[in-house]
Structures are given as C-alpha cells and as structure tokens.
Amino acid sequence: MAIQFILCFNKQGVVRLVRWFEVCQTDTQKTQDMIVQIYRLISSRDHKHQSNFVEFSDSTKLVYKRYAGLYFVMGVDLQDEESIYLSHIHLFVEVLDAFFGNVCELDIVFNFYKAYMVMDEMFIGGEIQEISKDHLLERLSILDRLD
Amino acid sequence: MAGSSLRSFIKDVRSAKTVAEERAIITKASAKIRTKLRDDHLPQEKRRNNIQKLLYLYVLGEKTHFGQVECINLIASDDFADKRLGYLAATLLLDGTQDLLTLLTNLLNNDLSHPNRYVVSLALTTLGFLSSSELARDLYPDVENILNRSKDPFLVKKALQCVAKLILKDATLLEVFQPLYLVSLLQNRSICTHGVLLSITKVLQSILSSYPQYQNSIKQEDSTADVSGIVTELVPMMPELLTILQNLNTKNFEPEFDIQGTSDPFLQCELLCTLRMFFQVCTSISVSRIDQYVNKFGDLLTQIATNTDGSKNCGQAILYETVRTIFSLNMEQPLRVLGINILGKFLSGKDNNSKYVGLNTLLHVVPQEPAAVQRHRKFISRCLRDPDTSIRKRALELSFAILDEANIKELVEELIEFLKKASEDDKSLIVYTVENLVTAFNVNQSVDQNWKLETLVTVLKLVGPFITAEPVSDILISINNATDSRHRNEVVRDMLKISLDKSRQDEVTEDNVGWRIATIWCIGEYGGAVLQGGQDKVVSESSLSEYLVQQQKLCDKSENKILHYILTATLKLSTHINDPGCIEALRQIVVSHTKDADLMIQTKSVQYEVIFRQPSSVKKVICEAMPKFEKKVEPEVPKNLVTLSRTKSAQQEPPDVLDLLGDDAGTSSGPAKSADSQPQSSPADLLADIFGTDGNGIIDATSNKINAPQTLQIPPESVKVHESASVDCFVRLVSCSMGIAQLELYLKSKESIQNFQTFCAVPKTQKLTLSQIHPSNSLEAGQVARQNLKITGSGKLKLRIKLDFMRHGTNDNQQFDHKFDQTL
Numbered sequence: 015m016a017i018q019f020i021l022c023f024n025k026q027g028v029v030r031l032v033r034w035f036e037v038c039q040t041d042t043q044k045t046q047d048m049i050v051q052i053y054r055l056i057s058s059r060d061h062k063h064q065s066n067f068v069e070f071s072d073s074t075k076l077v078y079k080r081y082a083g084l085y086f087v088m089g090v091d092l093q094d095e096e097s098i099y100l101s102h103i104h105l106f107v108e109v110l111d112a113f114f115g116n117v118c119e120l121d122i123v124f125n126f127y128k129a130y131m132v133m134d135e136m137f138i139g140g141e142i143q144e145i146s147k148d149h150l151l152e153r154l155s156i157l158d159r160l161d
Numbered sequence: 162m163a164g165s166s167l168r169s170f171i172k173d174v175r176s177a178k179t180v181a182e183e184r185a186i187i188t189k190a191s192a193k194i195r196t197k198l199r200d201d202h203l204p205q206e207k208r209r210n211n212i213q214k215l216l217y218l219y220v221l222g223e224k225t226h227f228g229q230v231e232c233i234n235l236i237a238s239d240d241f242a243d244k245r246l247g248y249l250a251a252t253l254l255l256d257g258t259q260d261l262l263t264l265l266t267n268l269l270n271n272d273l274s275h276p277n278r279y280v281v282s283l284a285l286t287t288l289g290f291l292s293s294s295e296l297a298r299d300l301y302p303d304v305e306n307i308l309n310r311s312k313d314p315f316l317v318k319k320a321l322q323c324v325a326k327l328i329l330k331d332a333t334l335l336e337v338f339q340p341l342y343l344v345s346l347l348q349n350r351s352i353c354t355h356g357v358l359l360s361i362t363k364v365l366q367s368i369l370s371s372y373p374q375y376q377n378s379i380k381q382e383d384s385t386a387d388v389s390g391i392v393t394e395l396v397p398m399m400p401e402l403l404t405i406l407q408n409l410n411t412k413n414f415e416p417e418f419d420i421q422g423t424s425d426p427f428l429q430c431e432l433l434c435t436l437r438m439f440f441q442v443c444t445s446i447s448v449s450r451i452d453q454y455v456n457k458f459g460d461l462l463t464q465i466a467t468n469t470d471g472s473k474n475c476g477q478a479i480l481y482e483t484v485r486t487i488f489s490l491n492m493e494q495p496l497r498v499l500g501i502n503i504l505g506k507f508l509s510g511k512d513n514n515s516k517y518v519g520l521n522t523l524l525h526v527v528p529q530e531p532a533a534v535q536r537h538r539k540f541i542s543r544c545l546r547d548p549d550t551s552i553r554k555r556a557l558e559l560s561f562a563i564l565d566e567a568n569i570k571e572l573v574e575e576l577i578e579f580l581k582k583a584s585e586d587d588k589s590l591i592v593y594t595v596e597n598l599v600t601a602f603n604v605n606q607s608v609d610q611n612w613k614l615e616t617l618v619t620v621l622k623l624v625g626p627f628i629t630a631e632p633v634s635d636i637l638i639s640i641n642n643a644t645d646s647r648h649r650n651e652v653v654r655d656m657l658k659i660s661l662d663k664s665r666q667d668e669v670t671e672d673n674v675g676w677r678i679a680t681i682w683c684i685g686e687y688g689g690a691v692l693q694g695g696q697d698k699v700v701s702e703s704s705l706s707e708y709l710v711q712q713q714k715l716c717d718k719s720e721n722k723i724l725h726y727i728l729t730a731t732l733k734l735s736t737h738i739n740d741p742g743c744i745e746a747l748r749q750i751v752v753s754h755t756k757d758a759d760l761m762i763q764t765k766s767v768q769y770e771v772i773f774r775q776p777s778s779v780k781k782v783i784c785e786a787m788p789k790f791e792k793k794v795e796p797e798v799p800k801n802l803v804t805l806s807r808t809k810s811a812q813q814e815p816p817d818v819l820d821l822l823g824d825d826a827g828t829s830s831g832p833a834k835s836a837d838s839q840p841q842s843s844p845a846d847l848l849a850d851i852f853g854t855d856g857n858g859i860i861d862a863t864s865n866k867i868n869a870p871q872t873l874q875i876p877p878e879s880v881k882v883h884e885s886a887s888v889d890c891f892v893r894l895v896s897c898s899m900g901i902a903q904l905e906l907y908l909k910s911k912e913s914i915q916n917f918q919t920f921c922a923v924p925k926t927q928k929l930t931l932s933q934i935h936p937s938n939s940l941e942a943g944q945v946a947r948q949n950l951k952i953t954g955s956g957k958l959k960l961r962i963k964l965d966f967m968r969h970g971t972n973d974n975q976q977f978d979h980k981f982d983q984t985l
Binding site: 028029030031032033035042045046049060063064065066067068069072073091092093095096097098100101102104105123124126127130131134138139141142143144145146147148149153157160 | 168171175213216217219220221222223224225226241242245246249252253279285286289290292315318319322323325326355356359360363417418420425426427428430474475477478481482485513514515516517518548549551552900925926927928953954955
C-alpha cells in the first residue's frame with residue numbers, strides 16, 4: 015500500500031533522481047541492473063497506444079509518465095491502484111515546475127538535492143503527505159532560504 | 162548550499178565525450194572523495210562538499226558505501242545545512258539493516274525533541290524512511306511526545322505519518338497507541354488541516370491493516386484476551402469521516418485541491434480506502450454499532466459512483482476505489498451492478514489506462530457478479546484487439562473467466578479472431594489461449610462435440626508454429642476422445658487434404674510444427690479409417706505414406722520429437738494399407754533409424770521393426786487405434802511410476818500384447834540389446850509414445866486438467882480447512898510450481914444454502930484468479946460445489962477465505978485462514 019520507489023531518468027536512461035522507500039538495497043549492482051531493466055521496459059513501450067502502467071515483477075508494477083525528455087516512474091505494490099499514482103506523479107512534476115520555474119532536465123541535474131527536498135516534502139516513507147500545491151511551495155521556499 | 166565545486170564536478174562529468182572518459186572522471190573523483198573523508202582534519206565546509214559530490218555519484222549508480230559514517234557525522238552537527246544534508250545522505254545511502262542505524266537512533270532521539278521545528282521535521286522524515294522494527298520500538302515514545310505537545314499542523318502531520326509507518330513495522334505498538342487521540346484530533350479544527358486529515362487516514366489504515374496480526378499475536382498468548390477495544394474506540398470517527406467524504410463529493414468548495422475538475426481525488430481515495438478497511442475489520446469482529454452506518458455508506462457510494470466524471474484520470478481513480486469498496490464489502494446487488502457498469506464504461510473508451518484498470522478490476526470481481534460482466538462482453542472482446550499486450554492479456558483472462566455454455570460459441574469466435582492476428586510476440590498469450598480453450602471444452606461437456614473438434618483443428622492451423630508440444634498433445638487427446646467417430650474421420654480427412662494437396666500448400670506453412678505433428682499422428686491413428694471411407698487423388702495409400710517419408714526427410718537432429726510421432730504413425734499406417742510398395746517404403750523409414758544415434762529412437766525403431774515382421778493378425782491387434790484417454794490426476798505418486806500404471810490402465814491392452822512385446826524384445830538379437838536391458842519399462846514407454854510425447858509429457862499435459870464429473874465428489878486427497886454447522890470446506894492443491902499454483906476449493910453444504918459466494922485473499926506478493934463456482938451457487942444439503950483458484954507470484958502459499966451465503970432466508974458469513982506447506 016505504498017510507493018516502493020521513485021525513479022526519474024532521461025530518454026538515454028541516465029538516472030536523474032532515485033529514491034527507494036521499501037526495498038533498501040545494499041547491492042549496488044543489483045539495483046543498477048533493476049534500473050536498467052526498468053528503463054528498457056519503459057522506453058520500449060509505445061506512448062500513444064499503450065497504457066502508463068506495466069507489471070514489472072512479482073511484487074511490483076510500474077506507473078510512469080514521460081514529461082519532455084524525462085521519465086518519472088513509480089514502483090507500487092501489485093494490488094495498489096494505478097490511476098491515483100499517476101496523479102501523484104503529475105502533482106510532483108507540477109510542484110517541481112513551479113518551484114524551479116519552468117523546470118528542465120538541467121535544473122534537476124544541478125540541483126538534484128533540491129529536487130529531493132521537494133520529493134521529501136511531498137512523500138514520507140512512500141506515502142503522500144501533502145497535496146496542496148500552495149502549501150508545498152510556501153514550505154519549500156522557506157526551506158530553500160534556510161541555508 | 163551548492164558549492165561551486167559541486168557544480169563544476171557535475172559539469173566535468175557531463176562534458177565527458179566518451180563513456181571511458183566519463184568513467185575516468187568518476188573513478189578519480191570517487192577515490193578523491195574517499196581519501197578526503199578519511200582525513201579527520203578536513204574543515205566542515207569541505208566535508209559537506211564531498212558528501213554532495215558523493216550523492217551525485219549515488220544518483221549515477223556508483224558505489225557510495227564509504228560515505229555512510231560521514232552522514233552520521235553531519236547529522237550530529239549543530240549547523241542546519243549540515244544536518245539537512247546529513248539526513249538526506251542517510252535516507253539515500255543507509256539501509257534498514259545496518260549497525261549504523263543504532264548510532265542514528267540516538268541522533269534521531271535528540272532531534273525529535275529539538276526546539277527547531279525544521280530539525281524535528283527532518284528527523285521525522287528520516288524516521289519515516291528508515292523505520293525498522295527496533296527503531297519503531299525505541300523511537301515511538303518520542304513521536305508520541307510530539308503528538309501530545311505540538312499544536313503545529315506541519316509537525317503533527319509528519320508525526321502521524323511516522324506513527325502509521327511505525328505501526329506497520331511493529332503491530333504490538335497498538336498496545337500503547339491512544340485511539341482517543343485521533344478521535345479528538347479529528348474534532349480539533351485548529352490543528353486538523355487538510356494535510357493532518359490525510360495523515361489521520363493513513364494512521365487509521367495502518368491500524369486497521371495491522372489489527373488482525375496484532376489480534377492473533379495476543380490471542381496466542383492468552384486466548385481469552387479481547388483487544389477489539391482499539392477498533393471500537395475509533396468507531397465514533399465514522400460519521401465524521403462519512404460526512405467529510407460526502408462534502409468532498411458534493412461541494413467543490415476548495416479550489417486549491419481541485420484537479421481537472423475533480424474535487425480532491427487524493428483525499429477521496431484515501432477516505433474510501435480507510436472506510437472500506439474500517440467496515441471490513443468491524444464486520445470481522447462484529448462491532449454492533451457499525452450496522453447503522455452501512456446503509457449510509459451504501460448511499461454515499463452510489464452517489465460517488467453516479468456523480469464522478471470518469472473521463473479524467475483522477476475521476477477514474479475515485480471510481481476504481483469505489484468499485485473496489487463495493488465488492489470488498491459485498492454491498493447490495495444493485496450497487497454491484499452499478500460498479501460493474503462503471504468498469505464496463507472504462508472499457509468502452511479510448512484511453513488505455515482506463516481499459517487496463519477496468520479489465521484488471523473486472524477480473525477480480527467476476528465471481529461475484531458474473532451476469533453483469535457478461536453484458537460488457539462486446540467491449541471485452543474489443544480489447545482482445547488492442548495494440549497493448551498487457552491489455553490483450555487481461556482481456557483474454559477475462560474472456561475465459563466469463564466463458565460458459567451459453568456464450569462459448571460466440572466467445573470462441575472472438576478468440577479465433579484474436580489468434581488470427583497474433584504474432585510471434587504473443588507466444589505466451591497464444592499458449593495461454595490454447596490451454597484454456599482445451600480446459601474450457603473439457604469443462605463444458607454438453608456443448609456440441611463436433612463443433613469443438615472443428616474449432617480445435619482451426620486453432621491448431623492458426624497457432625501451430627507458436628505452441629509447444631504440450632498444448633498439441635492436449636489437442637490430440639481431444640481428437641482421440643471425440644465421441645462421434647464418423648465426424649472425426651471427416652475432420653481428419655479435411656486436415657489431410659490441406660496437408661497433402663500441393664496446391665493448398667500455402668494454407669499451412671512449413672514452420673507449423675503443431676500442424677505437422679497432428680497430421681502425422683492422425684495418419685497413424687485414422688489413416689486406415691479415412692482410406693476405408695474412399696480414396697481419391699489427394700488422399701490415397703501412396704499419398705499418406707509419401708507424406709510420412711517426406712516428413713522423415715525434413716526432420717533434422719533437433720526434431721527428434723517429431724521423429725517419434727513419425728515412427729509410430731509409420732507402424733500403424735502399415736497395418737491399414739495393402740500396396741506392397743508403400744509398405745516397403747514405410748518399413749524403410751523404420752529400418753533407417755535402427756542405428757540412430759539417439760537411444761530412444763533407436764530402441765523404438767528396433768522394436769517397431771520386430772513388430773513389422775509379425776503376421777498381420779498380430780500386428781493389427783497391437784496397432785489398433787487408441788482407446789478413449791481417461792485423464793487422472795495423481796500428483797503425489799513419483800512420475801515414472803504414474804506413467805507405467807496410467808498408460809497400462811488407460812490402454813486396457815490385453816495382457817498378452819504386452820507379453821508379446823516383452824518376449825520379442827528379449828529374444829531378438831543384435832541391436833535389440835538396448836531394449837533388452839529395460840524390458841519392464843520399454844513396452845509401456847513405447848505405448849506412451851504413441852500418444853505423442855514421452856511419458857512425462859503426458860503427465861504435464863494432464864495434471865492441470867480435470868474432467869468435470871456430472872456430480873461433484875470431494876477428492877480423497879483434499880484437506881478439510883473449515884467446518885461449521887452449515888458448510889464444510891476442503892482445499893486441494895492440484896499443482897504448485899514455477900510461481901503458479903492451481904487449487905480447488907470444495908464446499909460441501911450441510912443444509913440448503915443460496916447465493917453462495919467466496920471471497921479469497923492471498924499475501925501481497927501473490928495474485929489470485931478465481932473461476933466461477935461450479936455447478937451453481939445454490940446448494941442443497943449434501944451437495945458439493947467446486948471453485949478453481951489460480952495463484953501466481955511468490956512467497957508462502959496462504960489463503961484467507963470468506964464465505965458469504967443465504968441460509969433460511971438470512972445472510973450468513975464465515976471466515977477462516979489456511980496455510981499450505983508449499984511455497985511458490
């Protein structure tokens with residue numbers, strides 16, 4: 015009943031953000047292999063004619079969406095509902111967009127730690143904690159100035 | 162906080178022209194960071210900088226374990242920027258199993274009571290990530306402390322989310338959790354903001370989902386203990402939650418939470434989910450006060466189902482959650498039908514996401530409302546032609562789930578259309594279709610047998626290139642068991658015409674191995690009968706033997722399986738024809754393999770050669786067409802034993818035939834030695850091979866399928882899992898391998914019951930498919946009903962079953978769990 019991981023990579027499969035919530039893995043190689051598999055699976059799919067949901071393993075299905083050159087992927091439990099997580103992704107991207115001001119891949123590359131900050135204000139332990147964009151942005155701007 | 166050196170580091174990595182160059186930069190940086198972090202005299206500013214770089218390496222997928230201790234150091238710092246980076250690094254680099262977590266516990270303990278709310282918030286977020294059960298026990302009091310003292314919604318929200326996580330990690334925390342706190346928080350307008358409300362639902366969900374486990378663990382220690390208090394104390398929240406949900410759905414009062422015209426879909430979904438779990442748990446422990454809310458909830462669900470616009474993703478999410486609730490709580494029939502119709506509407510649209518979700522949900526609810534699902538057959542069939550494989554796959558599963566005697570012909574027509582368009586990529590779907598089709602034909606006995614046979618031949622023609630030997634032998638068994646032999650001979654003649662007529666060669670391609678096998682097998686079995694029906698240009702003694710000769714030439718080393726079929730067909734055909742030239746040609750096929758490198762083939766050829774030399778009266782008896790093949794399932798007996806006993810009894814060959822074979826093998830000299838060494842098994846193997854595959858193949862092909870007897874009996878090997886005054890329940894594990902388990906659930910009623918329904922749940926890692934109840938969902942006393950269950954996934958095999966039925970005009974339900982020894 016929770017998000018297992020959030021992944022963000024570009025069309026070439028270079029990871030831009032990655033956050034594991036449940037499967038905290040020690041084995042770097044295994045995790046990397048999994049990311050490569052996810053990238054292959056998703057990038058091979060037809061974005062006009064196929065759904066945004068795909069089963070990945072016995073315990074995980076992927077909900078994903080592409081925004082410009084970036085894929086945002088969430089791994090969720092098999093019996094979870096896909097549509098609402100798609101809304102989660104969309105909200106996350108909207109907040110990123112508002113926070114960075116017309117966000118592009120480079121913003122996330124150079125300010126990846128800020129993108130994590132946005133993520134952590136929205137999701138805690140794989141559960142969504144705040145939905146209001148205004149609330150989030152207000153909070154984030156305070157946090158951003160706390161250096 | 163971005164130091165300029167982080168920026169330039171990222172730029173350096175990005176500017177690398179080749180992969181090798183990039184690797185060199187990364188390796189160098191990684192080594193440098195490692196040395197720097199080891200230096201105890203490194204200024205704090207530099208430490209922070211190095212950790213930032215390390216985190217960038219983490220995102221790129223590099224090894225970062227050497228930075229773990231440094232995270233702890235940063236968290237221990239008094240500087241907020243250090244702390245923040247330290248916590249971020251900790252949530253990314255540490256995992257739940259490390260000893261470092263103990264160090265972290267102390268730091269978290271301090272920071273959770275820190276005067277700065279942002280520090281507390283960081284600590285809460287981190288705890289939410291890294292909660293292990295030790296951490297849960299140690300730090301729960303600190304979190305509770307925040308809840309009791311703080312009036313800050315920002316912290317209360319996060320603390321509640323943490324509580325939810327901690328309870329999931331350690332259910333015994335329910336012992337100390339104060340449910341009344343939640344009740345009063347919900348009333349407290351000044352703290353209970355939107356975010357807090359959301360986290361209240363999360364805490365409720367985690368309490369309700371941990372409750373059964375908690376209850377069990379307490380009951381094990383003290384069977385009389387009653388722990389339902391925690392749930393009953395939460396019941397007063399119910400009316401408030403219902404009102405909130407109702408308001409959300411009727412009034413669009415907060416534009417802030419409006420998404421694409423849907424009012425606050427996130428909260429609506431969470432509330433629905435929470436209420437659903439609430440009712441489920443309350444019913445299972447029979448909290449009496451809950452009854453008054455059921456009707457209200459039903460009305461509310463109807464309202465949501467009618468008012469929500471399903472054309473947008475968010476609306477869909479709410480509708481999905483609504484339907485799921487309707488069926489999990491098994492609400493009244495009109496509501497269930499409404500639910501099915503919503504899903505049906507999902508299928509009729511163009512959006513692939515909604516089709517996917519719709520099909521998935523329909524699959525789960527089919528057993529509860531099969532008739533209503535039937536009405537959307539048109540759209541289900543349309544999904545069979547969808548470009549998305551995952552949608553096609555689900556549409557297929559659903560098609561088989563709704564298949565019954567009334568619609569079998571129309572549905573199969575759709576399936577054949579699907580098979581016509583299927584390609585190499587759909588291999589698994591094709592195999593799935595054929596297997597299920599054969600099963601469906603076996604189960605629906607009363608459907609026109611001749612039509613079934615023709616359909617199977619059509620299917621074989623379409624899918625032969627894609628399927629493996631097992632589905633082919635299933636089809637062969639169906640041909641063999643056909644009751645109307647005259648019709649069967651006609652079907653076979655038509656098949657042969659396609660295979661033998663040179664002008665029709667393009668109808669079946671060379672790579673259609675399935676079709677070739679079937680043709681070869683049919684020539685052996687029914688060649689004689691077909692020839693008796695009259696010879697013509699296409700079908701004649703010489704054309705049949707010529708076909709076998711040709712096929713034998715086509716066979717290369719990799720196609721030994723086909724060679725087995727050819728040898729048997731050759732022997733059998735030879736007894737039905739008179740032309741000496743043809744017989745000699747056939748004998749040459751057998752003779753040419755008596756020195757084959759493959760032992761099985763050699764053995765077989767040598768034995769067949771011996772039979773060839775027998776007088777025709779003897780040969781005819783041995784080579785009679787196969788009798789009806791009875792399928793029996795005996796999974797517990799070792800495989801090779803089953804092969805022997807099964808084939809013998811299935812064949813019902815007179816014992817002297819077997820003796821004859823054995824004697825011959827014993828007395829013949831030369832190459833027959835190999836047969837001599839295993840006189841016991843070879844005759845039986847040989848007969849088994851007539852069926853097409855080796856002995857094991859037959860078991861595989863039959864073990865998943867069960868003939869539907871007219872009156873159901875409970876198989877003796879099934880286990881009784883539940884017993885009550887009105888119904889007994891038995892479970893039989895048919896098979897369990899490769900992540901798939903097939904089960905049969907038998908229900909024996911002790912009195913007359915109606916509207917029987919079963920609800921089954923499996924662990925999170927598994928997926929369950931339920932078939933319809935057979936023969937019906939109303940049972941007289943002493944009658945038995947059966948339901949097939951298919952579980953895919955991994956982990957321990959466990960079932961929770963709830964039985965729902967009408968008894969003397971009143972509803973009754975019973976729930977129980979069963980654990981199997983097997984693991985998927």
